[in-house]
Amino acid sequence: MSTSEHVESDGQRRAGRPRTRILTQKRITDAAMRVATHEGYDSLTMAKLAKALGVTPAALYNHAHSKRQILRWIEDRLMAAVDASAFETEPWDAALASWARSYRLVMKEHDSLVEAIAKMPVAGATDTLAMYEGVASGLRRAGWPDANIMPAIVAIESFVYGSAYDLNAPLDIFELGDQADAAPTLAASVAAHTPLGLREQAFERGLDALIRGLGAAAGV
């Protein structure tokens, strides 16, 4: 029995109970993230989401007026999971590193959503604004000039998004096999690492370089 059939028979058994009562922001967001994870964010449509929820498109539109609205809920869900709390207790550089590491792991778990999140305006997303405010005010308290805060946040975010992909890339991504002769310096450079070691060193060294360099540019 499909979810859709279940809802229909349920609706028949309890006449008068609106079928749309089962829809909440949480349930819609859960279902949208499942569809996006399994089929890709581009494949997520309101019609497909309604089907996954076992409701009519009209019922779904009563709760969420657009795919963009649902993406905002997804964005808030993900950003609420990113831990920016170290700005309350740690020096700014350790706090930035802690935030970036948490952000990378959250996006790694949902990498089919990275592109959409990277292009999503933050207005209207309460938890997303709270996360950015936590980072921005933490940097300002540490003496960062306002004009240096957003370039640093955006630069580290770009790095985090690409690093999340790398974390899901196959470990043999730079394995050359019998083509090592065609790219000998690349082969020797790759051979200096284990695949896992390369991945972590790329992230940690890159993050360290960004934090030091952006901090130096901010004069802190």
Next chain:
Amino acid sequence: MSTSEHVESDGQRRAGRPRTRILTQKRITDAAMRVATHEGYDSLTMAKLAKALGVTPAALYNHAHSKRQILRWIEDRLMAAVDASAFETEPWDAALASWARSYRLVMKEHDSLVEAIAKMPVAGATDTLAMYEGVASGLRRAGWPDANIMPAIVAIESFVYGSAYDLNAPLDIFELGDQADAAPTLAASVAAHTPLGLREQAFERGLDALIRGLGAAAGV
């Protein structure tokens, strides 16, 4: 008249000429990039690609044995467009910056392919290997130890991928409107920039921090 009809009537007019002769690596790659750009890479299937080319799936499989093979051709097409030639003429730090800027613009034009490219093994992709070999050997000639080369390349690539998305994000991505009161430090930090200025400063400052920091770690 659809492309498919055209090919069919063409095949009828010239009996004996194999219909698959019209397929070349270039034509297949062109069509695959068009489908991926318009519908997303996840939506690209061999069946859909065959249809776009106006041939049968069997004819397509005679030329490309898998979607992975076609992604390798796409990867080679994109990486051949990334300009690593500055390593021949410029100091390593200017060459790295020039390479990263070119890479960002190429991926910006094809950002539906960023995720797939970020996870694609390089083996078997001739032009891709040549690009990496150009960067790796340029850094080695400049005195970089082998163990520092790949972490730097991977870190800068991650940053480039995220920056390509940012380049296609709407300019109002950090526009808070009437929600500025909810995130006052964020609002003030955003207000310190024009949207275009923020985007370019985030990229250029981040790139500078990465190049200096990774170079310092390499001892050059």
